[in-house]
Amino acid sequence: MTSPLKILVTSAAGKTGLPVALQLLEQGFAVRAFVRRVDVRAEQLETAGADVFVGDQYDLGDMRRAMAGMTRAYHCAPTAPNGLHFSAVFAVAASEVQLEHTVILGQWLTAADHPSLFTREVYLADRLLRQAPHMTTTHIDPGWFADNYLMLLASAAHLGLFTMPLGPGDVKRNAPPSNEDIARVAVAALMDPKTHAGRRYRPTGPGLLSPDDIAATMGRALGRKVRYMNVSERMMTKALRANPPSNYSEAAVSQLAIYADEYRRGSFAINAPTDDVETVGGQPPEDFETIVRRYVAAQPELAPSPLRRLGAMLSFLKILVTPALDLARVARDRDYVQITRPAFCQDNEEWVALHVPAPGLDRRPA
């Protein structure tokens, strides 16, 4: 039986929005899925029973129409500029319908004076949405997603190379969660606000992995040897410009460079792994090999062939001849808000206090 509660899922065609919407539908909730275009993902949502709303999440008129009649929502700002604008539009529309509960996808790195503008905006949105008198909130702050590594599966499959600027291959610096496990934690909080209001969760995978572990796991799933190659930040921006994931602007790429810096500093390993997926989401987190095997099974184009190997080599050559992104120019041209004393997470007392448990405590309050 369908519940009378109505839940709005923003970014519903995205990495976490799609599994959040599908898992809620499986649980019998009525879901309105906010997408920006009709495509195979929108069709999947519709087939699963969602009320698909096509519009622009940054447009207050569209957000008001999407929010009409809703009781709870999943707030997920796209990995794109203007996240704070999205959150302001969401907050206005949510207050007009007196939304009762929102689950907010934030970041592990969320900090007031972070060098990343996107992250500072996530921090501000987190604090702003908590001020709404009509609404409770739950905060989901995952670290570096497993999905980020798996955007490079084609190069692993056809060239045996896993290239990222993650530092030395043997240092274990991340416990990557799957999109589905992040969604499980968000869905638990959407289904039961009484238990989860005011809480902050940091879903992770089951164990810390090194870049060499990640390459070896990809190799097992692909049935070939895969080697990790540490590359410079410059090379990362060349790769993202040469073969950009469809939704990453130059501004987003400039922020990814800062996140890779945090990765090398070890910030994603602080107090990781957590048990939030199991205790909140209700089942143990997926291990990385299970996640990789799922992605490999869904992409028949990863199977070896001379033509695909040639294609991968040409993509690699394209990276070498693509100019690097001038990160200072991006910040200047976009007229970014700049702050005088940015601090990485581990230099920020508030962040450290929230991530390192006090002696005798194994978890921290929100």
Ligand SMILES: NC(=O)c1ccc[n+]([C@@H]2O[C@H](COP(=O)([O-])OP(=O)(O)OC[C@H]3O[C@@H](n4cnc5c(N)ncnc54)[C@H](OP(=O)(O)O)[C@@H]3O)[C@@H](O)[C@H]2O)c1
């Ligand atoms: N990746 C990580 O490692 C990581 C780690 C921690 C936190 N996060 C947080 O994760 C969040 C992103 O979540 P996600 O990865 O689940 O999302 P995502 O995959 O980036 O999805 C965003 C969705 O929003 C849609 N969209 C973009 N602009 C739109 C517009 N104007 N109107 C309507 N829809 C629009 C996109 O549509 P199309 O698909 O059609 O382009 C996409 O489906 C960010 O806030 C980031 O801070 C990410």
